[in-house]
Amino acid sequence: MALLGISLIVASVVLLILRRPEWLQQFWRSLYRQASQNQLPRPPQRPIPRIEEPKPEDIDKVSEKKKKKEDEERIAVPEKKVVSPPPPPPPTVVIQENGTTDNPDSPREEQTTPKASAANPSDSVPAFTLSVPELPQQQPKVEEPAVTSSSLSTSTSSSSTASPSMMMPPPPLPVPAAARGGGGLSANLTRQPGTSTLPLPNRPSGGPLPNRGPGGGGGGGGGGSGGLFPPPTHSTKPAKPSRAVVLTPGHSPLDWARLSGHPTADLRGLPKETPYLRVTPSILKKMTGRKGKDAWMVLGGRVYNITPYIPFHPGGEPELLRGAGRDGTKLFGEIHPWVNYEGMLAACLVGIYVSEEDGEAALAAAAAAAKSSGASTGEGMDEMD
Numbered sequence: 392m393a394l395l396g397i398s399l400i401v402a403s404v405v406l407l408i409l410r411r412p413e414w415l416q417q418f419w420r421s422l423y424r425q426a427s428q429n430q431l432p433r434p435p436q437r438p439i440p441r442i443e444e445p446k447p448e449d450i451d452k453v454s455e456k457k458k459k460k461e462d463e464e465r466i467a468v469p470e471k472k473v474v475s476p477p478p479p480p481p482p483t484v485v486i487q488e489n490g491t492t493d494n495p496d497s498p499r500e501e502q503t504t505p506k507a508s509a510a511n512p513s514d515s516v517p518a519f520t521l522s523v524p525e526l527p528q529q530q531p532k533v534e535e536p537a538v539t540s541s542s543l544s545t546s547t548s549s550s551s552t553a554s555p556s557m558m559m560p561p562p563p564l565p566v567p568a569a570a571r572g573g574g575g576l577s578a579n580l581t582r583q584p585g586t587s588t589l590p591l592p593n594r595p596s597g598g599p600l601p602n603r604g605p606g607g608g609g610g611g612g613g614g615g616s617g618g619l620f621p622p623p624t625h626s627t628k629p630a631k632p633s634r635a636v637v638l639t640p641g642h643s644p645l646d647w648a649r650l651s652g653h654p655t656a657d658l659r660g661l662p663k664e665t666p667y668l669r670v671t672p673s674i675l676k677k678m679t680g681r682k683g684k685d686a687w688m689v690l691g692g693r694v695y696n697i698t699p700y701i702p703f704h705p706g707g708e709p710e711l712l713r714g715a716g717r718d719g720t721k722l723f724g725e726i727h728p729w730v731n732y733e734g735m736l737a738a739c740l741v742g743i744y745v746s747e748e749d750g751e752a753a754l755a756a757a758a759a760a761a762k763s764s765g766a767s768t769g770e771g772m773d774e775m776d
């Protein structure tokens with residue numbers, strides 16, 4: 392009889408575990424809540440053995456027999472139920488309750504395995520609420536078209552926040568360029584003083600520019616119709632027509648480079664051993680390239696014999712001789728400052744340009760050198776004396 396009673400008790404316990412009636416789960420919940428309030432970090436499986444009714448260890452052994460009876464009575468459940476009483480889901484659910492302070496719904500508790508379910512979907516949006524306040528701040532700044540600003544959800548707000556930083560400044564308006572077209576002369580002038588950088592980017596996209604007119608460095612004559620893009624120094628219509636001459640064969644710039652570029656080239660027109668001379672103004676003014684004399688020219692404080700270069704000068708002999716017998720530095724710079732005269736005339740270097748006092752000694756030395764060589768330049772030097 393005792394055995395039968397025990398078996399009945401065990402059977403009832405097992406049945407309770409399997410069926411999990413509603414009142415039992417609520418009972419467990421309340422128990423676990425009390426326990427969790429006492430100490431928060433608590434393993435979920437702790438309260439289980441307390442709640443269980445007094446179960447002697449012997450019962451486990453006997454329960455196998457009683458199991459068959461239960462099958463006959465109610466449900467056909469395999470041996471799992473006795474071997475391992477399933478850990479009740481309520482503990483895990485209770486943990487969630489501590490955070491949300493809400494009681495879970497009863498029908499959801501029927502799940503055997505606890506699943507993460509959004510108990511309060513309305514509360515799970517704090518991440519979006521953070522980005523929301525940024526929208527009203529930046530929308531007035533950007534002034535975007537209606538496409539992006541109309542329907543902006545919280546997710547797209549991040550993209551909208553990135554766009555203003557990437558956006559370029561407002562494009563140059565064509566209107567001021569057109570308005571500026573009226574004042575033809577002011578085109579070049581306005582670029583230099585005030586808006587130094589702004590007009591430049593406008594130029595390619597702004598359509599026709601105002602007339603460059605006679606101002607600037609280039610547009611000399613009728614520059615009114617032309618002058619779209621090139622700056623004044625590179626205008627399509629040069630101020631003066633090209634004065635370049637047709638060089639005779641064998642006198643191209645490349646030929647001059649080949650002739651004067653040789654290391655041993657000596658085109659000074661002086662005896663080879665003659666040192667660099669101190670050329671005074673009185674000497675220089677006689678070396679004009681006329682009357683059988685060489686043409687000397689001062690460029691940058693140095694005196695060059697430009698005689699051998701005459702047939703190579705792209706500007707022609709008359710132009711080149713304009714600077715002969717004098718200091719042609721200024722004239723040279725006015726016409727073609729980009730020309731590297733130092734390199735081109737290195738083999739033609741006679742000496743340095745000095746004052747009369749400083750050049751007396753040099754004059755005597757040069758005269759002596761000229762007498763010893765008897766060259767044509769020697770005659771010139773004699774005349775200088």
Ligand code: HEM
Binds near residue numbers: 700706710731
């Ligand atoms: C100071 C006296 C000089 C005058 C008045 C003079 C004048 C000229 C002129 C009118 C031109 C033609 C420019 C054109 O294409 O329209 C020219 C071109 C040229 N001259 Fe002279 N020149 C002088 C001295 C020199 C000297 C000493 C050299 C050599 C170092 C030289 C080298 C050149 C070169 C290389 C060109 C061609 C430039 C170019 O095409 O860009 N010139 N010169």
